[in-house]
Amino acid sequence: MRYMLIVKATKQSEAGVKPNRQLMDEMASFNESLTEAGVLLAAEGLQPSSSGLRITYSEYGEKPNVVVGPFAEVKGIIAGYTLIDVKSEEEAIAFAMRMPNPAYGGEGEIELRLLLEDTNLLQGSRMMALEADLRDQIDILNKS
Template sequence: MRFMMIVKASTHSEAGTMPREQFEQMMAAMKKYNDELRKAGVLVAVGGLHPSSNGIRISYPVPGGPPVVTDGPFTEVKELIGGYWFIDVKSREEAIEWAMRAPDPHGLGEGQIELRQVAE
């Protein structure tokens, strides 16, 4: 079963304002966690995303009409994605266990991870 662990963006990740010391600590914790996922053989992919100010949205406001392109930044930070892991595990429970072991993705007590099963 494949799952996507979606790291929600924060005001700090969108602004790029995390203090250097906290950033270094968070990156070290993430590296350790990613190494554990790799060693267990469950990591498929991992990545962080640039802030939404670099993003582009394609929307379809009219059925059958042309798509509309909107450049970022986007305002609803709590709805944005800041990064992700794809994991391949034996069960939903195992996916939850791995997600619970993840360090705070922002290192500032703002982290949030959404866990979604990939449709296969």
């Protein structure tokens, strides 16, 4: 079971303030313990939202709207993530509870989410692409 530990942004991370040495050491130790347990798949920090953009969709078929960061509301912005592969939700929670507070001693937040394991999603998109190609070929044949 793959879980993502989503580190929520803070005013400091959005301002581009780098974590202090103590937090960096604690995160390195935490990631090392995940590696030793054989559960770590990935761990990355993200640049502040000022280096990103947000694409929003209104109704189906309408052109998406692009908003360049930074975004006014810090709540909901992701500052980093850790991806783990564990045997149970209980194990995922136990590892998440050991993650250091990412907010430099302030009020930090980590969200734990189970990844979709439906391999049909990838197969489905491939099948949809093949089906679209076949429809295009049929249209060409019908027009000739």
